[in-house]
Amino acid sequence: MSYHIEQRKKRRAEFEQDAANNLAQHVYTPLAVNKDCQVWRCARPGSSVYAFDIMMTRYGISVVGDIDGLTFGVGIGYGVAFLAGDDVDYYIHSKLERHCQERELDEDRLREHVLCGLAEKICDHVSDEEWEMLPDWLKEDSQRTADKWDSLEAFLDEKTDLTAPDDEWDEWAYLVAEVAALDHLDEAQRYVADYNEQLGLGDDWWELSIDRPAHSLMSRLYMVRHAARQILQQQEEAA
Template sequence: MNHMRRAGNPFYRERAQRDLQGFKFTKVFGSGSSTEGTPRYEIWRCRKPGTSDLAMDIVLTPLTVSVTGDIDPLVFQVSRGLDFLAGNDIEYYIHGKLSPECKSVELDRDAMNRDRFDRLHAEVDDLHGAALAEAGIKDTDYERFADLIALAESLPEGEGEAARALEAALDLATRDESFVGTEHEYYHLLGELDLDTSDMGQITKPTDTLMTWLYLANEAARQILDDAALSATELAHAAA
């Protein structure tokens, strides 16, 4: 087993490995070959004998990789084989190739709070750079969000557009984290506070359910490739 390939989020990885214990992986169909040596049409059945819980089929075609069964369907628009599904970059690359109708996202509160920190830090720096430097709060010190808020609240009120922007950023920063539940609601609040949204980064992430299915399919593909590699090694030793 190639443990160096076992990258990714350890929570989802360990759950997928636990859920797949006792599973058998059987190629039920395969024909043709691609330029990379991967069968052009291939179906792998993944299931635990005696139960259909989490059973799934991995289907490879010239244009797609799909996973169907006792999970939500996953369809990837790629001309690849199991090597794609078994890749390391699940949350960005593999998820990025997922068909839009299969995607489900939720608000990433950590990313949202980093955006709130960034806005407040920038406005404090514009008006009170010396005080910010004295406090030693850098633009990457996200864990010091509360310190940044306390500093901003202690500063003298100013006048003009820059002071208004600082007040709006502080208003945003001091809202309870539950003040919004979706990306759209966050954008709407930024508009109400007349804050710029043009340079805002990604503040959504795949849902927990989707991540569970992605890691489960990824782990299944990895175990299939591991089994194939082990069989090839055993055959080579037998022939030696």
């Protein structure tokens, strides 16, 4: 779990820094501000690069411009403070209209599910004496994390090289090698559906999460959040 927490923190920090860099010279101009409507222009003077407008009405919030369009299913009642919130990854993302909720393959999640399933298969496959010789990351649930993927590849390569022909070792090595060729979410979903039994993913394999909000979408959401925070600060200073 700590591995995933650290990865999430790292990813968020990168999005925050990129947003700050991309919008470093932006200014925030109110085009319309009243009880029924707010429109803010977020742009660097004389440039359209990463320029966008934030528009809020009773029926929704939309962002249009050089960062591609975003539409939220909440209105002006949520205000700029909603866009400036801390929980971009879940709460703010969850308020997007469904057609805006782009998702992509989460390679770490896929690798961890495969590693966990195969670790159980391997532990059941070997003798008691061989089990004692297995590395801890194969035997301990808490150590079966995506950062052990290279170790799994090396372990299976060694087994297929040093042991007599074994259909299961060969199949597991093949299935692990196949993961490297999965570039898209739909490919990974087919892989899991086709090989869930061989991978030891369990009866509820179809509930496993192997996706996340798309990188490009999160980049845009963090830019919108950065802009919203600048607008709030501007409003506070003007009050």
